[in-house]
Amino acid sequence: MRKLAYPALLILLTGIFLLSQTTNSPEAKTAVAMPQVAGLPPAAQQAMASVDAEKIRAQVRFLASDLLEGRGTGQRGGDIAAEYIATQFALYGLKPAGDNGSFLQKVAMMGIATQDESTLSLLPDNGAPMNLTFRADYVAMDESGSTHDEISAPLIWMGYGIDAPEFNWNDYQGVDVKGKVLLMLVNEPPSDDPKFFAGPALTYYGRWTYKFEEAARKGALGVLLIHKTDMASYPWSVVRSSWSGERSYLRNDPAPKLKLAAWIQSDVARKLAQTCGMNLEQMIAAAGKRGFRPTPLPVRVHVNLFSKVRSFDSNNVIARLPGSDPKLREQAVFYSAHYDHLGIVPGMAGDNIYNGAQDNATGCGILLEIARAFAGVKQPPKRSIYFASVTAEEQGLRGSEYLGKHPPVPAKDISLALNYDDVPPLGVPEEVNVAGAERTTFYPAVQRTAKDFALTIVPDSQPAAGHYYRSDHFSFASAGIPAFSIDEGDKYRGHDRQWGTAQAEEYVAQHYHQPSDEYYPEMDFRGDAAMARFGIALGWQAANQPALVEWQPGDEFAKARAASQNGNP
Numbered sequence: 001m002r003k004l005a006y007p008a009l010l011i012l013l014t015g016i017f018l019l020s021q022t023t024n025s026p027e028a029k030t031a032v033a034m035p036q037v038a039g040l041p042p043a044a045q046q047a048m049a050s051v052d053a054e055k056i057r058a059q060v061r062f063l064a065s066d067l068l069e070g071r072g073t074g075q076r077g078g079d080i081a082a083e084y085i086a087t088q089f090a091l092y093g094l095k096p097a098g099d100n101g102s103f104l105q106k107v108a109m110m111g112i113a114t115q116d117e118s119t120l121s122l123l124p125d126n127g128a129p130m131n132l133t134f135r136a137d138y139v140a141m142d143e144s145g146s147t148h149d150e151i152s153a154p155l156i157w158m159g160y161g162i163d164a165p166e167f168n169w170n171d172y173q174g175v176d177v178k179g180k181v182l183l184m185l186v187n188e189p190p191s192d193d194p195k196f197f198a199g200p201a202l203t204y205y206g207r208w209t210y211k212f213e214e215a216a217r218k219g220a221l222g223v224l225l226i227h228k229t230d231m232a233s234y235p236w237s238v239v240r241s242s243w244s245g246e247r248s249y250l251r252n253d254p255a256p257k258l259k260l261a262a263w264i265q266s267d268v269a270r271k272l273a274q275t276c277g278m279n280l281e282q283m284i285a286a287a288g289k290r291g292f293r294p295t296p297l298p299v300r301v302h303v304n305l306f307s308k309v310r311s312f313d314s315n316n317v318i319a320r321l322p323g324s325d326p327k328l329r330e331q332a333v334f335y336s337a338h339y340d341h342l343g344i345v346p347g348m349a350g351d352n353i354y355n356g357a358q359d360n361a362t363g364c365g366i367l368l369e370i371a372r373a374f375a376g377v378k379q380p381p382k383r384s385i386y387f388a389s390v391t392a393e394e395q396g397l398r399g400s401e402y403l404g405k406h407p408p409v410p411a412k413d414i415s416l417a418l419n420y421d422d423v424p425p426l427g428v429p430e431e432v433n434v435a436g437a438e439r440t441t442f443y444p445a446v447q448r449t450a451k452d453f454a455l456t457i458v459p460d461s462q463p464a465a466g467h468y469y470r471s472d473h474f475s476f477a478s479a480g481i482p483a484f485s486i487d488e489g490d491k492y493r494g495h496d497r498q499w500g501t502a503q504a505e506e507y508v509a510q511h512y513h514q515p516s517d518e519y520y521p522e523m524d525f526r527g528d529a530a531m532a533r534f535g536i537a538l539g540w541q542a543a544n545q546p547a548l549v550e551w552q553p554g555d556e557f558a559k560a561r562a563a564s565q566n567g568n569p
């Protein structure tokens with residue numbers, strides 16, 4: 001016995017050491033130390049502890065399966081996803097918060113699909129006509145909802161196509177754009193000055209959605225947006241796949257619409273500039289400088305757009321956990337994640353299902369796991385908690401736009417909205433991205449909580465990509481509600497940051513909005529679980545603190561908040 005004691009102890013210690021080192025055993029894969037967050041009641045800690053990375057995996061695996069057909073808006077797969085999520089909410093014991101006592105909130109939509117027989121030609125005064133090829137050279141939508149429109153109109157070079165009084169910048173000055181087609185750039189004038197278009201960060205003025213909306217407001221017939229990968233922050237393949245099938249619009253939307261909302265490849269724009277005796281790079285450089293003036297080009301645009309148009313109803317899925325405080329329960333904290341993706345493209349060669357595993361089955365898995373965790377506690381937080389899985393995000397944030405305009409609780413009573421969109425399943429994160437949180441009065445709580453989670457808050461790694469305007473929290477913010485998304489940074493445990501950055505870059509280049517965004521068993525959901533726990537800790541604090549969360553004074557969205565508080569939603 002004595003003789004054996006030392007080797008036995010050694011073996012035992014070695015065994016413990018090896019167990020603690022291995023990352024392949026299932027126990028080790030899910031074992032992440034539970035953060036203790038100061039000021040949170042035991043029920044919140046219990047909710048956080050109940051979050052299970054493997055349950056998130058199960059949700060992602062199902063939602064991203066081929067059977068769900070890419071969860072397209074207005075397609076069967078999207079409707080099945082909505083029913084599935086509603087069923088999960090019901091099984092958790094949450095209350096319905098949609099229309100007529102159901103979990104579903106109807107979103108009336110119009111689907112428009114540009115048909116292959118459509119043509120777009122650029123006819124220079126001098127030189128050969130340029131007949132563009134649909135999808136390879138351009139994509140286009142007739143947003144007006146007519147099935148056929150023929151346009152023959154002059155083309156005007158508009159630079160960035162921005163009218164921003166607060167930056168004393170107006171590309172529309174001194175030009176009548178009524179009945180014209182406008183050639184313009186995505187993005188905004190380059191700047192390092194934080195007071196001029198927020199420096200290197202993108203403002204809403206740089207987004208393509210703004211370009212189309214503003215041109216329509218000004219009475220233009222159409223817009224040709226020049227796609228450049230560096231300026232858009234994603235390649236042409238992303239534009240092509242997002243615009244080749246049906247795109248959906250809110251059906252009863254009173255906002256003016258373009259008869260031609262189009263993107264063209266940068267090579268087409270370059271050739272067009274040459275034909276006009278100009279140089280695209282010089283035009284872009286001049287467009288970013290003060291004193292730029294729009295220029296009519298010696299070109300007519302001739303378009304025949306044939307569209308398939310249909311009406312359909314899609315649904316947001318909304319559940320409620322009633323708050324425990326008899327007064328504060330009339331107020332709310334929201335969690336959201338879009339369930340839609342790009343669906344299935346009938347007739348497309350090869351794999352034609354856009355499964356959207358990372359975008360955004362991951363966010364749905366996190367939302368469902370947060371909902372399950374909240375529903376499982378005996379003593380819920382003081383304010384009510386709402387869980388909203390929204391539709392038609394990929395169509396331009398349509399579902400959340402509708403929800404922001406028709407919330408189940410008045411917008412002024414919603415303290416905070418936390419969104420999840422595309423949270424990579426890459427392991428244990430050491431950083432968190434909460435871009436936009438710093439614009440709210442809640443930021444000190446976010447900073448404290450991140451510290452408790454040993455997560456470093458990272459600034460948006462690509463501020464110029466304008467992520468704040470590219471997901472559903474933006475729709476809440478537009479309704480005045482303090483809102484931001486929760487995501488990981490690039491640094492993961494066991495890897496250097498370059499590894500994470502490389503993963504992110506590879507995803508954008510190869511899989512983002514492609515059929516290859518699929519579920520793989522190798523995916524590691526511990527980070528998604530950590531983001532869920534972090535979100536529970538934040539939401540619980542926002543739901544229990546005495547005052548509602550607000551925007552910092554002077555913020556871009558503070559005006560909308562004040563309007564909602566004054567009874568003008």
Ligand SMILES: [Zn+2]
Pocket residue numbers: 338359360393421422
């Ligand atoms: Zn997404």
